[in-house]
Amino acid sequence: MSNRKWIGWILMIAVLVGFCAFQIHPPRKIGLNIPKGWPQPETNWFATNPVTEEGFQLGRKLFYDGRLSKDGNFPCAGCHQQFAAFSTFDHDLSHGFNNALTTRNAPVLQNLIWMPAFHWDGGVNHLEVQPLSPITSPGEMAESLPSVISKLKADPKYRTMFRSAFNSDSITSQRMLQALAQFMGSLISSQSKYDAVKAGKAQFSISEAAGYQVFLQHCNRCHTEPLFTNNSFQNTGLQPSSRLYDIGRARITSIPSDSFKFKVPSLRNSTVSAPYMHDGRFATLSQVLNHYRKGMVHPGVSVDSLIAAGLPITPQQQLDLFSFLYTLKDDTFLKNPRFGPPPAEKSRSQQQPASHNYH
Amino acid sequence: MKWYLYFTGCLLLLTLTSVAQKKKPVHDQMGILELHISHSQNQVPLRIGGTFQNQLGQSFTLRKLKYYLSGFSISQVAATPSYYLVDIADSNSCTIRLKLPAGIYNRLYGWIGVDSAANCSGAQTGVLDPVHDMFWTWNTGYIQFKIEGDAESSSAPNGKMEYHIGGYRHPFNTIQQITLQPKSHMEIRAGRTTRMVLQMELYHFWEAAGISFSERPVVAVPGEQAVKLARAFKTCFQIID
Numbered sequence: 001m002s003n004r005k006w007i008g009w010i011l012m013i014a015v016l017v018g019f020c021a022f023q024i025h026p027p028r029k030i031g032l033n034i035p036k037g038w039p040q041p042e043t044n045w046f047a048t049n050p051v052t053e054e055g056f057q058l059g060r061k062l063f064y065d066g067r068l069s070k071d072g073n074f075p076c077a078g079c080h081q082q083f084a085a086f087s088t089f090d091h092d093l094s095h096g097f098n099n100a101l102t103t104r105n106a107p108v109l110q111n112l113i114w115m116p117a118f119h120w121d122g123g124v125n126h127l128e129v130q131p132l133s134p135i136t137s138p139g140e141m142a143e144s145l146p147s148v149i150s151k152l153k154a155d156p157k158y159r160t161m162f163r164s165a166f167n168s169d170s171i172t173s174q175r176m177l178q179a180l181a182q183f184m185g186s187l188i189s190s191q192s193k194y195d196a197v198k199a200g201k202a203q204f205s206i207s208e209a210a211g212y213q214v215f216l217q218h219c220n221r222c223h224t225e226p227l228f229t230n231n232s233f234q235n236t237g238l239q240p241s242s243r244l245y246d247i248g249r250a251r252i253t254s255i256p257s258d259s260f261k262f263k264v265p266s267l268r269n270s271t272v273s274a275p276y277m278h279d280g281r282f283a284t285l286s287q288v289l290n291h292y293r294k295g296m297v298h299p300g301v302s303v304d305s306l307i308a309a310g311l312p313i314t315p316q317q318q319l320d321l322f323s324f325l326y327t328l329k330d331d332t333f334l335k336n337p338r339f340g341p342p343p344a345e346k347s348r349s350q351q352q353p354a355s356h357n358y359h
Numbered sequence: 360m361k362w363y364l365y366f367t368g369c370l371l372l373l374t375l376t377s378v379a380q381k382k383k384p385v386h387d388q389m390g391i392l393e394l395h396i397s398h399s400q401n402q403v404p405l406r407i408g409g410t411f412q413n414q415l416g417q418s419f420t421l422r423k424l425k426y427y428l429s430g431f432s433i434s435q436v437a438a439t440p441s442y443y444l445v446d447i448a449d450s451n452s453c454t455i456r457l458k459l460p461a462g463i464y465n466r467l468y469g470w471i472g473v474d475s476a477a478n479c480s481g482a483q484t485g486v487l488d489p490v491h492d493m494f495w496t497w498n499t500g501y502i503q504f505k506i507e508g509d510a511e512s513s514s515a516p517n518g519k520m521e522y523h524i525g526g527y528r529h530p531f532n533t534i535q536q537i538t539l540q541p542k543s544h545m546e547i548r549a550g551r552t553t554r555m556v557l558q559m560e561l562y563h564f565w566e567a568a569g570i571s572f573s574e575r576p577v578v579a580v581p582g583e584q585a586v587k588l589a590r591a592f593k594t595c596f597q598i599i600d
Binding site: 045048049119123124125126127128129132133135136137145146149172173174177178181251252253254 | 478479480481482483484488489490494496497498499528531580581582583
């Protein structure tokens with residue numbers, strides 16, 4: 001074999017090895033950090049979908065991308081705003097495509113890996129399939145799944161990101177949903193003042209400490225520490241809306257006694273996630289507490305027995321309870337730039353002053 | 360990159376096949392059963408856009424007929440289920456190929472619908488990809504079968520009849536096991552393909568469901584009605600050799 005041929009072979013092999021090393025660079029596993037002292041999640045969603053830096057970043061881009069909606073105006077982040085713990089700030093119901101309103105209050109997105117079912121009625125059983133609901137709902141993002149996939153396939157940036165997240169060229173709904181799950185599953189709020197107190201790194205004020213006692217006595221059974229929800233479905237004696245007529249959990253189970261039951265929301269970051277209840281009917285925490293003290297109605301089906309008689313809380317106890325609820329606000333989570341828009345989306349949204357996100 | 364992958368792929372395949380050939384036991388020889396699904400209504404071939412009548416003589420124009428089949432097996436306990444989405448608008452989907460161990464059988468077991476494990480495992484791909492429009496987003500789960508059409512007698516505001524049947528939660532689980540019996544027997548020969556016709560006669564569904572388009576033009580949520588219709592749907596299938 002001539003020298004030239006040898007050089008050719010060596011070069012080819014070198015190029016190949018280099019190319020492979022560059023291309024088959026596996027996504028970097030980052031996993032999820034379970035805060036100290038918290039229960040292990042019962043869900044095992046990331047066994048088949050390990051959280052990687054590339055997958056997280058892809059999920060983050062998708063979360064902030066309006067192209068997942070029919071007219072481009074309604075990214076997931078439109079109704080799930082970080083500063084409101086990923087709920088819709090100051091909106092009882094949220095805005096969707098073609099001036100539609102949703103029929104329920106946008107829930108906060110935090111600590112989702114401890115949540116066995118999504119939606120106020122628990123109809124969705126897995127984090128990966130949750131986004132299908134807002135994407136295809138006519139009053140929300142109003143888009144079809146095949147159309148979303150073809151928009152993603154047409155974008156070279158997405159092709160690169162899917163390849164580096166999943167080590168393969170195919171863009172499928174499964175991969176899009178897995179990437180979104182990686183981003184959403186990473187939204188863990190565990191660094192509030194309450195958490196610092198529990199870790200022995202801070203102290204409650206007198207009022208906060210008194211409020212914590214009120215909480216333990218009256219709220220902890222359903223809003224159970226450390227997640228501040230036990231993920232159960234309860235009827236809290238709200239007068240059913242004659243317009244929305246939402247039967248809650250019974251819509252999923254078809255069990256009459258589940259009528260008007262809704263999922264217990266977490267109290268974490270509740271001071272920034274107003275309005276409250278499944279239909280956002282209460283604008284303030286005072287209204288919520290007034291309801292629990294003396295506003296509950298009994299529409300023929302069982303109101304949770306723990307609260308049915310009304311919570312015996314004095315005005316002073318209520319103030320202390322509010323002080324305590326403020327200790328559940330997690331600024332590290334609410335302002336973490338890693339959970340915010342990716343740099344490219346940020347500059348795009350800055351060019352559009354009339355963004356749908358903040359009306 | 361691709362070249363490299365193909366190369367490694369081929370190497371791997373070669374290694375695997377050589378290993379497999381050495382270890383393959385005699386009783387593990389597999390053959391193919393090719394099921395051609397033939398759809399009819401009152402013995403008239405079903406087609407999209409065709410007009411037919413239900414058991415009450417109410418006529419309808421068929422717009423959609425799609426359903427899942429899964430977990431075919433020659434024993435009642437299925438191994439890892441494979442899923443098939445049959446759509447009468449797509450003739451390719453009406454032929455399914457099953458890999459079965461060679462032997463002579465007088466029964467074939469299978470399921471209409473998707474098992475609850477697949478309903479609870481998050482985002483799926485292939486025929487279970489939600490792009491196929493056989494998935495409920497508001498109450499997680501696959502639609503086991505879908506029948507849609509226009510019907511004069513329908514009391515629905517859009518003049519349609521629409522049966523989207525699904526639900527995996529107890530007590531309203533809609534997956535149905537079917538037992539298919541060939542007239543005599545079926546023989547699967549190692550490395551060979553056996554062909555059989557699976558007849559799907561939709562009239563049996565209307566009859567067993569007892570549906571009137573004027574009274575119940577739509578069923579599209581899990582529950583008691585869905586279970587009743589799922590049981591009716593399973594009466595449609597029969598192997599006719």
